[in-house]
Structures are given as structure tokens and as C-alpha cells.
Amino acid sequence: MRDLENDTISSTYARNIYANVRAVLSAAVDDGHLPRSPCSAASVRPPAVSAARVVPWLPSQIRAVRDALPERYRAMVDVGSGCGLRQGEIVGLAEDTIQLDSDTLRVTTQVKLIRGVAVFAPPKGNKERDVPLPSSVASTLRRHMAGHPPVAIKLPWGRPDGPLAERRLIFTNTAGGIVWRSNFNALEWKPALAAAGLIPTPGPGEPYASARQHGMHALRHFYASVLLDAGESIKAVSEYLGHSDPAMTLRVYAHLMPSSSERARRALDGIFGTTREP
Secondary structure, X not given: OHHHHHOOOOHHHHHHHHHHHHHHHHHHHXXXXXXXXXXXXXXXXXXXXXXXXOOOOOHHHHHHHHHHOOHXXXXXXXXXXXXXXXXXXXXXXXXXXXXXXOOEEEEOOEEEEEOOEEEEEOOHHHOOEEEEOOHHHHHHHHHHHHHOOOEEEEEEEOOOOOOXXXXXXXXXXOOOOOOOHHHHHHHHHHHHXXXXXXXXXXXXXXXXXXXXXXXXXXXXXXXXXHHXXXXXXXXXHHHHXXXXXXXXXXXXXXXXXXXXXXXXXXXXXXXXXXXXXX
């Protein structure tokens, strides 16, 4: 457990690993392969949850990263920061889920890796959703699709040996295939982060620094921060992000919600006036 806490992975991911290991060991005890689970010892505790708060990017940082990306990938930033999609959902965005003349984007599919095999799958938690489609993002997608027409891609559905499913993907790589997350992050995203000044530019032969807090998930944080700052409800933000419940959204983003004290003062002054008779 100490190794998990000292690793550079996020505390939430570390706790998920711990939970999976604990479940496997508990099953081994139930099946008679182990007399007792090591996780039941009093000295073993799950990795602590980090108290670090999300710090959203500034609009200038969003623009700087976008401008530093190759042109064919720039609209991915618009979809992430303007619609709140996860990276796998952006990569799996298909032509038939977007009605550019409407005001809604339907999130139905993600591309994920299972044992190194790319598959189509439902969004996280098997939770399809509709999100508002800003006109600015719709315009960007029109221009992107005019220059880079959607490509029909066939991948297994749900699991590596699942039935083949075809989607006309909006974002593809230069070879007309899927955007592989590892390649994109290493070859496109991190150089853009460095160009935007978010991570150091490495010296010759040196790798880029770890940029976990500046992954594409930062676009979702920006999206949530903008909606909350505009007064959108935590329930609506949770639905747009595809979270399992609003409580999860509140835990992550409560500190970004505008203070209600000034609204309360205005409301009460509107009823009682700014002064009262003695």
C-alpha cells in the first residue's frame, strides 16, 4: 500500500487498484486458497485520498494549447473544453451523433483499450448522455469535417473478441485510423503543453516531464468551472459530465462554485431594503 501512495498515479486511481486487489484476495479466501486476506490486517489501510483541489486552466491556456496542436487535432480541444467530453469520448465521437444544426451533442461511444486492443464501448458507467452544443463548437466541427471528412472505422464492440461495429469517426490520425491515446499524448499533446508553457521543454534526448494534471481531462475541469461560474446547477453539470451522481461532481468541484453570500444579501435587501427603520 505504501508503494501505491508513493506512486505518481492519482489517489483515486490508487484506491481503485487497492479495491480490486482486495476483492481478488477476498475471493481467494472464500475459495479456500488463502486462510486470511492480507488486506484485513489492521496495519493495512487504503491509499489516502489527496486533498488537492482542481485548478482549472485559464482561457488563454486553452487557446495556447489548441494553437500549438497540429491543425487536424485542434477541434478536439473545442469539444473537450466546450462540451466536457472525456478523451476516449472525443476520440470515439461519430458523425451520426452530431446534429450541427441543433443545439445538442449525443455522447454514445468511447474508444478504449482493453489488453492493448482498441474497442468501441459505451461511455463510462454505460451512461449515454446529451450535452449542450455551443454554436462556436458546432462551427468549429463544420470546418474540421470539411477539411478532414469522417472516416468509417471498424472495431470490436465492448471487448477484444466482441462483434465488429462501424463508426464514422470525426477525429482520425494522419493515416486515417483511430487516434491512439498513448501516441497522441506523447507526440502531440505534451509538445503542445510545452509550447504553451504548462510543462518545461525538455533538453535534447530528454523525455517530457510528467503532465498528469495537464492531461486532456483538464479540458473537462475547465468546462465544469465555466458552467459553475455561470451559475449552472451542480445536478446539470453532473449530467453533462456523465458522472454517476451529483455528489461525485460536488466533491470534485464544490470549491469552484460561486459564493452564495452576495446573492443572499441582494435577495434580502430586495425584500427589506438596504436600510431599516430603527
